[in-house]
Amino acid sequence: xxxxxxxxxxxxxxxxxxxxxxxxxxxxxxxxxxxxxxxxxxxxxxxxxxxxxxxxxxxxxxxxxxxxxxxxxxxxxxxxxxxxxxxxxxxxxxxxxxxxxxxxxxxxxxxxxxxxxxxxxxxxxxxxxxxxxxxxxxxxxxxxxxxxxxxxxxxxxxxxxxxxxxxxxxxxxxxxxxxxxxxxxxxxxxxxxxxxxxxxxxxxxxxxxxxxxxxxxxxxxxxxxxxxxxxxxxxxxxxxxxxxxxxxxxxxxxxxxxxxxxxxxxxxxxxxxxxxxxxxxxxxxxxxxxxxxxxxxxxxxxxxxxxxxxxxxxxxxxxxxxxxxxxxxxxxxxxxxxxxxxxxxxxxxxxxxxxxxxxxxxxxxxxxxxxxxxxxxxxxxxxxxxxxxxxxxxxxxxxxxxxxxxxxxxxxxxxxxxxxxxxxxxxxxxxxxxxxxxxxxxxxxxxxxxxxxxxxxxxxxxxx
Numbered sequence: 464x465x466x467x468x469x470x471x472x473x474x475x476x477x478x479x480x481x482x483x484x485x486x487x488x489x490x491x492x493x494x495x496x497x498x499x500x501x502x503x504x505x506x507x508x509x510x511x512x513x514x515x516x517x518x519x520x521x522x523x524x525x526x527x528x529x530x531x532x533x534x535x536x537x538x539x540x541x542x543x544x545x546x547x548x549x550x551x552x553x554x555x556x557x558x559x560x561x562x563x564x565x566x567x568x569x570x571x572x573x574x575x576x577x578x579x580x581x582x583x584x585x586x587x588x589x590x591x592x593x594x595x596x597x598x599x600x601x602x603x604x605x606x607x608x609x610x611x612x613x614x615x616x617x618x619x620x621x622x623x624x625x626x627x628x629x630x631x632x633x634x635x636x637x638x639x640x641x642x643x644x645x646x647x648x649x650x651x652x653x654x655x656x657x658x659x660x661x662x663x664x665x666x667x668x669x670x671x672x673x674x675x676x677x678x679x680x681x682x683x684x685x686x687x688x689x690x691x692x693x694x695x696x697x698x699x700x701x702x703x704x705x706x707x708x709x710x711x712x713x714x715x716x717x718x719x720x721x722x723x724x725x726x727x728x729x730x731x732x733x734x735x736x737x738x739x740x741x742x743x744x745x746x747x748x749x750x751x752x753x754x755x756x757x758x759x760x761x762x763x764x765x766x767x768x769x770x771x772x773x774x775x776x777x778x779x780x781x782x783x784x785x786x787x788x789x790x791x792x793x794x795x796x797x798x799x800x801x802x803x804x805x806x807x808x809x810x811x812x813x814x815x816x817x818x819x820x821x822x823x824x825x826x827x828x829x830x831x832x833x834x835x836x837x838x839x840x841x842x843x844x845x846x847x848x849x850x851x852x853x854x855x856x857x858x859x860x861x862x863x864x865x866x867x868x869x870x871x872x873x874x875x876x877x878x879x880x881x882x883x884x885x886x887x888x889x890x891x892x893x894x895x896x897x898x899x900x901x902x903x904x905x906x907x908x909x910x911x912x913x914x915x916x917x918x919x920x921x922x923x924x925x926x927x
Contacts, residue, residue, distance in 0.1 A: 488655065489612035493616025496736075499521050515871065518867040520571070525859055532587050536853070543665070552659060559646055583856075590606050591851050599908075603778040606832070607832035618764035618767070696909040730834045767827045771827045779905070784896065786829045796821070800814070837900070
């Protein structure tokens with residue numbers, strides 16, 4: 464019997480719809496984690512927090528992220544990527560509502576922890592889901608849309624925080640303003656929840672579960688005439704894989720795991736969250752007023768957005784590795800400049816702001832989107848969920864370290880010492896990228912997986 468004819472045209476609108484809905488997980492990620500930037504100063508006064516408790520209030524959601532990242536891989540491998548994403552949307556809503564009505568630090572921290580579980584799960588599942596659906600030639604760009612969504616979420620909440628802070632007096636903000644900031648997240652959470660019911664499950668997960676007919680329908684709409692070939696590749700690699708943790712930590716994929724862990728960790732401990740979370744407090748500490756500090760933070764968000772679009776345009780052309788090398792080099796220069804401005808107290812004039820904006824621009828074109836892309840590409844299908852969970856778990860541990868320690872570091876060793884530490888971390892990452900990170904552009908997930916059979920794959924691919 465002849466097979467049904469396969470359309471030769473890829474449904475780009477279908478791909479864009481799927482990517483956009485999944486990327487809303489990134490928007491809520493950015494929204495949820497950055498909302499604390501505008502609220503933390505008012506919270507500190509409301510609950511009379513010490514620097515250590517300020518770090519605890521800011522990082523409470525991040526501990527939830529660790530738990531969410533830990534369980535999301537297993538849950539998504541068992542029940543599917545889409546079902547677990549729907550659960551994250553519910554967690555976002557409950558957290559926003561709970562933290563907004565909290566009248567004590569303990570219930571506030573518990574509510575933020577719940578939201579963190581959603582963020583941690585979505586931070587792993589959204590890029591994984593997009594990578595498993597996207598065609599190879601567009602995968603880098605489409606997974607990078609997730610990072611763009613994070614940036615947009617950060618920008619939106621920066622503007623919302625600024626607008627809310629101007630709606631009343633300082634006393635009103637201390638009592639009520641921060642509640643509106645945190646509660647505003649219920650709106651994007653509801654939108655995410657509703658739209659998730661309009662997208663399909665990952666075709667690679669469906670094939671892994673033996674649901675070939677449903678998977679084929681999705682593959683045809685996404686890949687057109689290449690659907691047959693891609694389906695065969697997926698089934699072939701699934702047969703070769705055992706899907707065990709032992710396989711993931713074995714010799715064949717060990718280097719992939721090391722690369723994933725290093726990129727995840729150093730995307731955080733090179734200072735991005737110190738700027739994103741604490742920028743208003745940093746600017747206020749060197750003489751800016753509350754409104755001026757918040758407006759400077761909005762400018763940071765705008766630069767982050769612009770240069771994330773630059774990354775979208777280059778990642779599938781220039782490649783992941785080259786963007787990382789150039790971007791991290793720019794970060795090192797700007798971190799050094801920022802440290803020197805703090806050391807010599809160069810607060811007047813544009814230099815401090817320019818170095819911080821340069822750091823954001825360099826990060827946005829490289830270390831912002833690329834770790835999400837590479838981590839979602841380099842692992843085998845059967846263990847991709849649990850492998851990404853492990854890497855994203857390490858990422859959130861890095862976020863905890865930065866969020867908890869930044870207020871203490873700023874107080875104990877000042878801005879110069881803090882940003883110098885970030886620069887040293889960035890130098891290590893630059894060397895690691897140059898020596899070990901492979902190029903994965905324009906390759907199918909199955910081609911990347913097979914490349915690890917060659918023990919010299921990293922050396923070979925890195926030179927492309």
